[in-house]
Amino acid sequence: MPELTYREAVTKALADELRSDPDVIFFGEDVADAGGAFKVTPGLVEEFGPVRVRDTPISEQAILGAALGAAVTGLRPVAELMFADFIPVAMDQIVNQIAKYRYMSGGRLKAPLTVRSAQGGGAGFGTQHSQCAESWLASFPGVKCVSPSTPAEMYGLLRGAIRDDNPVFVLEHKLLYNLKGEVADNAGPIPLGKARIAREGKHVTIVALQVMLHRSLEAAATLAAEGIDAEVIDLRSVQPLDRDTVLASIQKTGRLVVVEESPAGAGWGGDIVSLAADEGIYHLDAPVKRINMGGMLTAYSPPLEDAVIPSAARIADAVRDVMRGYRRV
């Protein structure tokens, strides 16, 4: 199987969809001539031309509004917002327009659009260029949101997003762009809303996304040496949420740790904990743990940034905690 980087998986998924459907178009800031600020989209304008692949002004509201207007009139636009931190600049178009357009029309319009955006910390970009956007986007119905963790997930979920008839945000983690992995020659779209068991285990369930998923797998390897067999779930999608996979895993392990790369307030991790408390409570053998950035912000200074984002060591500690038994006294 050919090996691609996560970055190349984005490019290939876009190219494959642009090639297979003439209604797919792609636009954003510096995505055409410059090939993207993260060099994720080189060669697309050369292959598909400046009508279907376009650079836009720095105008996030216009980019997302244009994607919506194009989607409800018959195209399948893919728009890029360079950094996920710019999502709030266009929040009206997301919360009030894109998410509600179908509903407000009584189901007579649909908006098959995709928004790609680079997110996440750990790269020294400072506090306005390092945030994860899942929890902002999962707090209202009408918009799907996926967070691919590997090149294969990136390729399949992006194609799945473009083919989905709903609006979808595809969040790409900046730290993963150089990650290599196998993507099958005949790989196709992955339908959205299904979690993936990244590591099977029987003692504790860890639910995570993207960099936190990789750190959870690293923690699981450490814990295995201590006799703790962790199951790691790559949630892949926070909207919709794959409740069944999470609940089935809790039923098997009886313990739950949720890891988010974001502040605690109203985060998606709370939804997982709430699901466990509500429908999974009788499967639980220990209190659940939710680890994230608490009430803190991403910092610029390297030791501060490293300390605020959950590390593999912190994840392992949380697992040891829940393994210690029913209640700590």
Next chain:
Amino acid sequence: MSATTLPLAARQNALRHMLEIRIAEDKIQEMFMANLVRGTAHLCIGQEACSTGTAAALKPGDTVTCTYRGHGHALAMGMSLRSLMSEMLGKADGCCKGKGGSMHMTDASIGLLGANAIVGAQLPIAVGAALTAQIKKTGAIAVTLFGDGASNIGAFHESLNFAAIMKLPVLFICENNVYGEYSVWSKTTPIENVADRACSYNIPGVIADGQDAEAVYGAVKAAADRARAGEGPSLIELKTYRYKGHSRNDTGPYRPKGELDRWMKRDPIVILKERMISDKQLDQAEFEELQHAAEVAVVEAIDHAKAAPYPSIAELATDIWVD
């Protein structure tokens, strides 16, 4: 400025629609005051020439996004009175199955992609509809209508700049009705005309008499022809006035004495009616017949809407996602 003349059938259509809009808005106001419907409503009484003149310049396939003051646009574009009144009352056979309401009249089958309750948010959406027209070479144009207040919103600037640089077939039509909510234009904006802003985008900025349906038609038609020819967007400012307040509970106490009376002397219905009478296309008796027919149609639609069923509670969970 002399108005472009519409053919007789189009004049009759415009007059009939203006009467229907005026009467429908009056009745909606009555229903709100009688607490028959909930929420709020933004009436376009006084601005009927803007919607009818614009609609007269559209072709099938063209699309429109507009503001929450959108009942007139919906009716002028051909939405049925029943569909509008049922939506107003939240009934299942309303244009949005009762899920939109007064501020969200939408009907893609007539090209109405949605009235919008967020000031200025409809402009970028029209830009996207124009992108589809350009890419698919449909020959259609996208029209977006907004108020003077929206020209101070960031989305206005982003949309005009975006559309201008891509030469998109979109018309930005500002109904300058002098007030942005309760504040007079001159208090919030340091220029006299919204149209003056067009120079920043290197596109035409045109001012037309918003009380004269044919003047509106002429300005919109010229800009539409230009857009269809691939020459890009235009900004059109229609000078108009709303006779009523901003919304349901606003009586307009901030207006200087005499201002409303001065505007009412240039009433859009009277202007077209008198022109048709002087062109021997209409007489007073025929006008009164039209007025009566419009009233009957509006009352029938309201009776229909009152009797229509509400959506079932199960409808809460539908139309959010495409399955």
